[in-house]
Amino acid sequence: MTDANPNGIQAQEVTVYDKDGNPIDADYPMAVALANKTSSGNSTSTPLLAGSVFTGEWERTCKYANCSIMVSSDVASATDGLIFQQSTNGVDVEDTDTYTVGANKKKQFTFGIATEYVRVVYTNGASPQSYFRLQTILHSGTPKSSSHRIGDSIIGDDDGELMKAVLSAEDENGDFVNIRAIQGQTGYNLKVSLDQIEPTTNSVKTIDYSHAELHAGEHYYYTDAVELDSAAVQNYLITTPNTTKWAHFTFLSTGSAVTQVELFEAADRTGTTLQTVLNNNRNSVNTAGVTIHKDYSGGATDGTRIYFHKSGSATNQSSSGAASRNEQEIDLKQNTKYILRVTSGTNDNLTNTALYWYEHTNIA
Secondary structure, three states, rough: OOOOOOOOOOEEOOEEEOOOOOOOOOOOOOOOOOOOOOOOHHHHHOOOOOOOEEEEEOEEEEOEEEEEEEEEEEOOOOEEEEEEEOOOOOOOOEEEEEOOOOOOOOEEEEEEOOOOOOEEEEOOHHHOOOEEEEEEEEEEEOOOOOOOOOOOOOOOOOOOOOOOOOOOEOOOOOOOOOOOEOOOOEEEOOOOEEEEEEOOOOOOOEEEEEHHHOOOEEEEEEEEEEEEEEEEEEEEEEOOOOOOEEEEEEEEEEEEOOEEEEEEOOOOOOOEEEEEEEEOOOOOOOOOEEEEEEEEEEOOOOOOOEEEEEEOOOOOOOOOOOEEEEEEEEEEOOOEHHHEEEEOOOOOOEEEEEEEEEEEEEEO
């Protein structure tokens, strides 16, 4: 259709088709890409004096989704000297991102735009700049965040994206539940088992927790052998440190004849002879927090008896020895003294004592 107007200009209606042959109309609108824009009010190449500040202009950004900044100088910025600010009204700062830029480091930073206005503020370091290049570009789409070579070291002022996720898994009832983290010695971790596939049978091999602590260099032991006569006593004073790194404790005490074994908690005695405690992992240099003394002196109380065992025979000693094994872990109290007491009921009683524990930070 052709129309003429009084000025002699003709207008003709045409139909435009997309690449698939569809006519451009309300059902098939024409896609229009908004070009990126360099923010001249937030870009500069003028070197700054020592400690000087470049303050950009508030730029209206309603048509743009992201902002990228490229900056380089022969002088490092002040601490947190690069500041990207966002504002709802071009006056009040609602959100701020700060970075420190190193000398001769060409750095790219990318920001999502959440408000109507943005600007850049840059504070120079302690020396005058020989050169300074700051360029700010507004993007209608989402550009790639700053790039790094695989071999480059990552520093705290590198640009990065925060990724948060919740892991869930199906339980034995077919329900999906969130997987929780547990507190370890250096932070929070996902709770996993230490396992290995045995290549011959494809079976799963696992180790228990105390075995894992052995590999971690946190499992310790102490052994001693003493020959006691009737009514003679051997005391071991066990002292735990005042930390939440608790001792998970087991022991074994045997005698060749009648033998009585007791464990007391909350004694106030003073140890006599400090003993050598060994690490089960002979490759580890870790040392125990728990201390062992042989015999004690002073004080007024042995504390409360929390374990008692007596066995053995006065005759046929070679075949009727006594044995006391505490196979269930006892989590010893922190900052507490314990006494393990071995008492003989006969003469020439050969007693053996072995203490085993690993130390692990308590999970509150």
